[in-house]
Amino acid sequence: MDDCIFCKIVNKEIPSTKVYEDDKVLAFKDISPEAPVHIVIVPKEHIRSTNELNENNASIVAHIFIIINKIAEEQGIKDSGYRIINNCGEHGGQTVNHIHFHLLGGRNLSWPPG
Ligand code: AMP
Ligand code: ZN
Numbered sequence: 291m292d293d294c295i296f297c298k299i300v301n302k303e304i305p306s307t308k309v310y311e312d313d314k315v316l317a318f319k320d321i322s323p324e325a326p327v328h329i330v331i332v333p334k335e336h337i338r339s340t341n342e343l344n345e346n347n348a349s350i351v352a353h354i355f356i357i358i359n360k361i362a363e364e365q366g367i368k369d370s371g372y373r374i375i376n377n378c379g380e381h382g383g384q385t386v387n388h389i390h391f392h393l394l395g396g397r398n399l400s401w402p403p404g
Pocket of ligand 1: 295304306318319320321322323330376377383384385386387
């Protein structure tokens with residue numbers, strides 16, 4: 291997708307601080323962190339949001355959660371706990387229209403998020 295910031299990060303047209311990469315997924319540090327650990331995990335495929343998930347493409351979500359498990363261990367937050375957030379659409383607070391999961395940890399996160 292030409293004007294998608296996360297596609298540009300995946301294609302290395304925009305720099306990011308990479309945390310994990312494989313053939314299907316890229317994880318990088320959020321540019322505006324809300325917690326000591328704040329990592330964004332994206333599929334390399336341009337899927338706009340959770341609204342576009344279906345039987346053909348949703349297996350990527352299971353893969354992403356397995357990767358999050360690994361990243362949480364590497365970041366030292368597996369035992370203390372963490373939060374995974376997927377914002378969808380305007381009311382969900384989605385600002386980048388390429389599906390992504392926030393991994394937040396390293397402090398006690400408030401609930402509800404507001
Ligand atoms: P959302 O509001 O769920 O769409 O989240 C988008 C996230 O992407 C925000 O937390 C931004 O801080 C983050 N973000 C935007 N541009 C970049 C970038 N160039 N590098 C890293 N993170 C970014
Ligand atoms: Zn994209």
